[in-house]
Amino acid sequence: MKAIQVGLLGLGTVGSGVVKIIREHQDKLQHLVGCPVEVKKVLVREKDKQRMVDVDPSLLTTDPNEVILDKDVDVLIEVMGGIEQTKEYLLAALNEKKQVVTANKDLMALYGSELLAAATKNGCDLFYEASVAGGIPILRSLVDGLASDRITKMMGIVNGTTNFILTKMSKYGSPYSDVLKEAQELGYAESDPTADVEGLDAARKMAILARLGFSMNVDLKDVQVRGISAISDDDINYSKRLGYTMKLIGIAHRHNNKIEVSVEPTLLPDHHPLAAVNDEYNAVYVYGEAVGETMFYGPGAGSLPTATAVVSDLVGVMKNMRLGVNGRSAVSPQYEKQMKKEEEIFAQHFLRIHVKDQVGALAKITGLFSERGVSFEKILQLPLKNSELAEIVIVTHHASQKDFSEIQIQLDELEVVSQVKSTYRVEGNGGV
Ligand SMILES: NC(=O)C1=CN([C@@H]2O[C@H](COP(=O)(O)OP(=O)(O)OC[C@H]3O[C@@H](n4cnc5c(N)ncnc54)[C@H](OP(=O)(O)O)[C@@H]3O)[C@@H](O)[C@H]2O)C=CC1
Ligand SMILES: N[C@@H](CC=O)C(=O)O
Ligand code: NA
Numbered sequence: 001m002k003a004i005q006v007g008l009l010g011l012g013t014v015g016s017g018v019v020k021i022i023r024e025h026q027d028k029l030q031h032l033v034g035c036p037v038e039v040k041k042v043l044v045r046e047k048d049k050q051r052m053v054d055v056d057p058s059l060l061t062t063d064p065n066e067v068i069l070d071k072d073v074d075v076l077i078e079v080m081g082g083i084e085q086t087k088e089y090l091l092a093a094l095n096e097k098k099q100v101v102t103a104n105k106d107l108m109a110l111y112g113s114e115l116l117a118a119a120t121k122n123g124c125d126l127f128y129e130a131s132v133a134g135g136i137p138i139l140r141s142l143v144d145g146l147a148s149d150r151i152t153k154m155m156g157i158v159n160g161t162t163n164f165i166l167t168k169m170s171k172y173g174s175p176y177s178d179v180l181k182e183a184q185e186l187g188y189a190e191s192d193p194t195a196d197v198e199g200l201d202a203a204r205k206m207a208i209l210a211r212l213g214f215s216m217n218v219d220l221k222d223v224q225v226r227g228i229s230a231i232s233d234d235d236i237n238y239s240k241r242l243g244y245t246m247k248l249i250g251i252a253h254r255h256n257n258k259i260e261v262s263v264e265p266t267l268l269p270d271h272h273p274l275a276a277v278n279d280e281y282n283a284v285y286v287y288g289e290a291v292g293e294t295m296f297y298g299p300g301a302g303s304l305p306t307a308t309a310v311v312s313d314l315v316g317v318m319k320n321m322r323l324g325v326n327g328r329s330a331v332s333p334q335y336e337k338q339m340k341k342e343e344e345i346f347a348q349h350f351l352r353i354h355v356k357d358q359v360g361a362l363a364k365i366t367g368l369f370s371e372r373g374v375s376f377e378k379i380l381q382l383p384l385k386n387s388e389l390a391e392i393v394i395v396t397h398h399a400s401q402k403d404f405s406e407i408q409i410q411l412d413e414l415e416v417v418s419q420v421k422s423t424y425r426v427e428g429n430g431g432v
Contacts, residue, residue, distance in 0.1 A: 003036040004318055007073035009043045010080030013187035014103050016052035017307025018077060033318040041067045068093045075317055077310060078102040081191055087111050094122045099326055101313040103130035103306060109204035109220045116330040123327035125320055127313035132205040133158050133282040135305030136298040142212045149288030151213040154252045156284030157277050158205040160301030161189045161196035162228050162248040167278040170236050188280050188301035198227035202250050202263040210252040210261045215334040222339055224262040231265055235422050238352060238393050239267050242378055245275035249427060260340045265424050267350050272428040342402035348426035349396045349404055354418040357390040361416040368410050374399040389418050395426055
């Protein structure tokens with residue numbers, strides 16, 4: 001029986017895993033789709049580079065057209081990364097009626113709608129499970145498993161690199177830059193790890209999740225983003241002292257058809273299930289009106305876990321090829337996007353403030369909060385060593401984003417306040 005031929009763009013961390021899985025799980029793939037699956041051609045930047053997997057050198061090329069335009073290639077797997085040029089490659093492949101699988105969240109978050117429309121127009125599939133939360137089958141779960149439900153909230157850890165860094169910093173006090181280097185060596189980080197540590201990678205994933213989960217045209221610019229690069233050891237130590245764990249958390253919330261989507265460093269109570277998600281692991285809570293709470297957990301980055309999602313998409317494409325039903329999965333958004341306003345977004349907050357160690361300083365600070373009806377859950381005041389200053393650490397009860405922003409501006413203006421050192425969102429005190 002004629003083999004299905006795969007063209008691969010990229011043979012790095014994920015691409016090597018894809019080749020290994022296609023090779024090592026060939027029996028299962030043949031059983032599922034009824035024919036052999038072969039890698040026909042592979043695009044790389046450098047042909048002579050040492051690889052994580054043995055590949056016949058004659059399969060390697062540096063000319064994209066040798067893969068994209070190869071008449072024998074049925075399915076193109078894109079695991080090279082990049083945005084503008086990669087988009088052109090995928091559009092060219094779709095116009096050549098090739099099925100496409102990608103792990104590229106940068107591309108799908110920015111141009112997903114356009115690419116999916118091109119896929120449908122050409123009668124092709126475009127699957128992208130690996131783009132969110134690596135090996136966790138989260139997109140499939142939203143699109144198929146929870147298809148009958150109305151999703152109201154998704155909350156989770158969707159970046160492996162930052163979770164790896166925060167885990168090592170919190171548990172072992174490891175220096176940020178050392179752990180980032182380790183995450184890069186392990187293949188978790190993006191080629192430019194700024195996207196990981198500044199929260200952009202997670203924001204891209206949250207945009208994709210929100211688009212699918214809420215059936216709205218959510219853009220990357222709708223996601224409020226803050227990364228982990230400014231988190232200090234002091235912040236981590238205070239969180240621990242107060243019974244919290246610091247995580248980079250993505251939240252997408254829908255209420256009365258208005259949504260908020262954000263990614264930011266967040267304190268979770270130590271007993272919160274997401275606080276126990278460590279290293280490169282990811283986890284996503286999905287709440288549906290009918291199903292209630294579901295949780296998806298697994299490796300969010302790394303070669304074989306991510307490649308598992310890619311090759312599972314390949315199986316999906318191949319099954320559709322057998323049935324002759326490719327190109328039917330894109331669904332246009334059901335709802336008009338409506339973002340919540342600042343006064344409609346509520347959260348608890350942690351603040352660490354340096355104040356002049358003088359009578360009445362605390363009262364002035366608490367006064368600002370009480371004027372806006374924001375009360376405290378916890379408060380600590382400690383002298384700062386070798387300084388005229390004291391350190392105040394506060395965890396508020398729920399406050400609107402509008403009130404909280406205005407309180408921060410007024411704190412900066414207070415004469416007794418030397419500096420607001422840090423603020424973080426606090427989640428999960430009332431349960432998951
Ligand atoms: N690493 C992970 O854990 C995860 C990654 N992803 C996504 O998967 C994709 C690939 O990631 P990853 O495998 O880590 O990346 P790598 O940097 O390890 O691999 C990229 C591969 O693509 C090739 N490549 C890159 N740019 C070009 C170009 N312009 N022309 C030709 N070849 C090119 C490189 O060639 P050469 O080897 O010759 O340099 C390399 O083989 C990215 O979109 C990433 O966001 C998604 C989930 C998890
Ligand atoms: N750099 C990403 C890779 C997977 O998407 C991460 O660390 O999660
Ligand atoms: Na996934």
